[in-house]
Structure formats: structure tokens, C-alpha cells
């Protein structure tokens with residue numbers, strides 16, 4: 001029998017070997033991870049090249065066998081004279097049998113891209129849509145045009161659902177468009193087997209998927225049942241899929257292609273520039289009462305008799321502001337997820353009917369808003385990302401006429417939003433900081449910041465003085481604030497607080513920096529020789545650039561964001577440390593003067609039959625009222 005010493009020696013050598021194996025495994029795991037990353041990146045590159053090759057084809061031609069019919073249907077059925085940008089390309093590509101994703105900004109006219117082809121070819125187009133209210137609107141509008149369209153929802157009467165399901169098996173049926181929710185594909189066996197019959201009879205023409213970004217977890221409206229749509233290409237081979245969305249980030253588009261099993265498909269993207277929207281950042285006062293005075297002036301004078309939306313980031317704010325404005329004699333209503341569906345629907349309808357001038361809402365007031373004459377969207381608090389901001393502000397000016405997108409910005413709101421973002425699984429502080437960058441900017445065209453977000457490049461003429469930066473004549477050259485000394489002071493304050501076992505919020509840090517608050521937290525130097533409001537900009541600037549980081553702490557009632565020294569601050573005491581911040585230029589803005597109505601920007605691009613692109617002003621389209629906004633068809 002072995003001695004204990006021998007066994008212990010054996011144990012040591014086994015441990016040594018295990019350590020070596022662990023190190024080896026770690027090496028292989030790292031290699032495996034890298035190979036996975038490389039594989040994904042290669043796949044994405046191949047898909048992008050495939051998409052780009054398809055996109056390099058000129059799809060906007062008028063020489064296709066169906067071109068004459070397309071022209072006639074546009075005029076006779078839809079009573080429209082010309083196509084808007086990329087509509088004809090989308091129509092020709094889907095009629096050619098291509099799988100495609102159409103990316104157009106909100107209000108650009110995506111619906112026509114599948115409604116018109118449905119009438120040019122025999123058979124049925126199935127449209128997947130996430131909201132019952134959107135489906136009802138579309139079916140109503142098509143029926144008005146004498147186009148045969150149906151929908152099935154969980155609330156449709158049994159006989160109606162049955163009739164529609166039978167229609168799928170009926171070779172002589174004349175229905176051209178059928179609207180369903182994604183849940184129908186996932187949960188109704190009868191629907192799927194009847195649709196299979198429709199397919200084997202050769203009557204399924206195409207599947208259009210509206211708001212296709214809902215497939216992706218990276219999108220802003222993820223809907224789990226959209227994932228199920230990936231099987232469609234297997235069940236219905238050769239049936240073209242046409243996805244439509246206003247979300248353009250490459251990450252989401254790649255994900256959507258993967259989920260739908262259409263990698264490398266054609267992507268038809270029109271510009272995201274909305275030339276008729278005027279973008280403006282307005283200094284937000286610290287007190288709610290002062291905020292109300294600004295909002296009152298805007299609604300009473302600048303947007304007198306005009307319709308709009310005020311977005312807040314909490315139900316409490318929405319209720320307080322609506323109440324405050326009502327007390328000032330304004331006709332506004334509140335909208336948030338805690339209200340009953342009936343009340344929300346009533347509020348929405350009355351706003352459409354111009355009974356309310358504005359809706360004070362949380363972002364629950366979102367997808368499905370199709371009021372063309374929204375002349376202003378005011379953000380009382382910043383959005384949680386640029387993507388969200390673009391979608392929310394984009395609800396203004398759908399009629400192509402001038403509208404204003406105003407954001408009230410103040411440093412304190414960063415932390416209101418970051419604590420919410422930190423608690424939710426979907427958001428990210430990186431995305432929020434992009435939004436903060438947009439607000440802190442006072443020298444670069446706001447459109448250029450938005451364009452960067454969508455991988456686009458817009459020049460001065462694309463803005464045409466339709467943002468506060470471009471419309472302000474900047475006589476003095478921009479000023480840079482040297483932050484070397486101030487950074488050292490801020491780092492010192494935070495180090496000292498840590499020694500005292502004290503955590504500092506941004507406000508407390510500002511206090512200590514401006515020699516206010518508890519004496520033991522202050523520094524020994526002089527107070528900064530600039531106003532505190534510029535100090536707020538400095539703190540925000542340091543935060544979004546990694547010199548400061550947020551440290552979130554939970555209490556029983558809330559989440560608090562404290563500030564800590566960030567990784568970029570490590571070199572602050574080195575001789576070579578340099579840091580400058582461009583000082584914001586505040587533009588003039590008349591709260592009490594009627595907003596301008598005319599501008600070059602009030603034009604929308606149109607794609608004509610002969611492909612030349614020209615500008616044209618449109619009359620506002622008819623009002624459409626969305627009934628139910630948020631139901632999910634289950």
C-alpha cells in the first residue's frame with residue numbers, strides 16, 4: 001500500500017497536470033470563441049456583399065413585363081400620381097421573386113410596396129403585422145379603395161375567422177390581402193394547414209412582414225413570436241418574403257436576415273433624412289414649474305392651434321405635466337400604459353379629431369401613430385437612445401410639411417434615464433450616451449449626428465438650416481475649454497470622497513467642485529471660473545467619454561447612480577495629459593412667436609416613373625384614426 005507521502009506527491013502531480021489541461025482548455029476555448037467570431041464576421045461580410053450586389057441592380061426600371069400594370073394600379077386603384085423614393089424599386093424586386101427588406105423612415109410609404117404588387121399578380125398576399133389597430137386601419141383604407149382585404153385577430157367573431165380560413169382553401173376566392181399577427185403563425189394549426197393548401201394550389205403570392213425589426217432582440221420592439229417566422233422559407237419555398245421596417249441599424253438588419261432565413265437578401269434602403277423636421281435642443285430648467293412655463297408658451301404661441309406630442313420618461317411626469325398644462329388653460333391629454341385600453345383609445349381618437357392640442361405621453365404612445373399633421377414633438381426628457389429619439393421625433397411632419405422636434409436637455413435627466421436603462425434588459429448606457437452626445441453638441445449639424453447613427457452621410461444641403469446649429473449664424477469661432485486642471489480636481493474630489501466612504505451623485509460632485517455642500521467633500525482650490533451650467537456639461541462630457549463612470553446602487557425604492565473615476569482618467573496626473581471640450585453655442589429660439597410654416601425643407605422626394613428624382617410638396621393626406629394601439633393578438 002502506498003504511503004500518505006507518496007499519495008500526496010501523486011496528488012500534486014495530478015493537480016499540476018490538471019492545471020496544465022485547464023490552461024490548454026482555456027487556450028482552446030479562446031481559440032474556439034475567436035473562430036466563432038471570425039465565422040460570424042465572414043458570414044456577415046459574405047451576406048453584405050450579396051446584399052450589395054443585389055442592391056447594385058437598378059430595380060427602379062419601367063421595362064418589366066408588369067410595368068404597365070404597376071403604373072395603372074398606382075393611378076387607378078391608389079389614386080397616386082408618382083412613386084416616392086424606392087417604392088418602385090421595392091415593388092419591382094418583389095415582383096421579380098426576390099426576398100427583400102425595405103428600410104424607409106416612418107411615414108415614407110412602405111405599405112404601398114406590398115399592397116400594389118398584390119393587385120398586379122393573381123393570388124393572395126399575406127401581411128404579418130404586429131398591431132391589431134394597424135391591421136384594422138389598413139383593411140379599412142383598402143376596402144375604401146375597393147380592394148378586397150381581410151384580417152384575422154383573436155377578437156374577430158368566430159364566423160368571420162372561419163370564413164377567412166375557408167377562403168384560404170377556396171380556389172375561386174378573390175381576396176387579395178390577408179392581415180394576420182405573428183402569433184397566428186405560431187399558434188394556429190388550422191391557419192397554417194389552410195395556408196399550406198393555398199400554397200400548394202399556387203395561390204400564395206408573397207408574404208409581407210411589417211415592422212420586421214420586431215424579429216430581433218436588438219431592435220426596439222422585440223416580439224418573441226416574430227422569431228417563429230423563420231420557418232416560412234422552409235414551408236413555402238419560392239414564395240418571396242418582403243420585410244418592412246423603419247429601423248436601419250446594420251446589427252438589426254443582419255439579425256433579421258438570419259432569423260427569417262434570408263441571409264444576403266436584397267436590402268432597399270431610402271435615406272433617413274427627414275428634411276422637413278427642424279431639430280432643436282432647449283435648455284431645461286431645473287424646476288417642473290419653469291418647465292411648464294416653457295411648454296405653456298410653446299403650445300400657446302409657437303404652436304398655436306397646431307397638433308403635437310410631448311414625451312416624458314415617466315407616468316408621474318406625464319400626469320403632472322398634463323395636469324399643469326390643463327390648469328394653464330391648454331387642451332391636452334395624458335397617455336401611458338397604466339390607463340385602460342378604452343381610455344387610451346378615446347384619447348388617441350380625440351387628439352386625431354383636434355379636440356386635444358397635444359398628448360403628454362410616455363413612449364407607450366408609439367407604434368401605429370399615423371396622424372399626418374403633427375407639427376411638434378417635444379421631448380420633456382431625453383430618449384434612451386438615438387434610435388428611440390429618431391423614431392419618437394419622427395412622428396412629426398408625416399405630411400412632409402415643416403414640423404419641429406424639440407428636446408429639453410439638462411444633465412440631471414441623464415441619470416433619470418440611465419437608472420431606468422440599467423434596470424431593463426434591453427437598454428444600454430452606451431446608447432444613452434450617444435443621445436447625450438447629440439444634446440451636448442452645439443457646433444456640428446444635428447443631422448450629421450443622426451446620419452452617422454444610420455451609417456449615412458448628409459451634407460449641409462441635406463439640412464438646409466433645419467437644425468438649431470445650422471440655422472444660427474455663428475459669428476465667433478468655437479471655443480474650447482481646457483479640462484486638464486479641472487479633471488485633476490474632479491479626480492481628487494472623488495478619491496477623497498472614497499477615502500471618507502462617501503458616494504457622490506453628479507449633483508454632489510458638482511457641489512463639491514463649485515465649493516458648495518459639506519466642507520470635507522470640497523477641494524482646496526478655487527471655484528471654476530465658469531457657470532455651474534457649463535460645469536454640468538463638463539460632467540456629462542467626462543461621463544460619455546469614459547473619464548467618469550456610473551456606479552448604480554439599489555435602495556428599497558429606487559436605483560441611484562453615483563459617479564466614479566473612469567478608465568480614461570488614469571493618465572490625469574501625467575505631464576502629457578490633454579483634454580479639451582468644445583463649448584456649446586446656445587441658439588436663439590422664440591418661444592412666443594408662431595413657428596415658421598414655410599421652408600425649403602418642406603418638400604419630400606419622389607421617384608417618378610421615368611426614374612428622375614424631383615421634389616414636390618404634397619397636400620396633407622386624409623386623417624386616419626387608429627383605434628386600438630397596444631393589443632397583442634394571442
Ligand SMILES: Nc1ncnc2c1ncn2[C@@H]1O[C@H](COP(=O)(O)OP(=O)(O)OP(=O)(O)O)[C@@H](O)[C@H]1O
Nearest residue numbers: 080082083084105106107108109110111112246621
Ligand atoms: N407614392 C405616394 N404618393 C403620395 N402619398 C403616398 C405615396 N405612398 C404612400 N403615400 C402616403 O403616405 C402616408 C404614409 O404611408 P404608410 O402608412 O405606408 O407609411 P409607412 O412607411 O408604413 O409608415 P410607418 O412606418 O409609420 O408605418 C400614407 O398616407 C400614404 O397614403
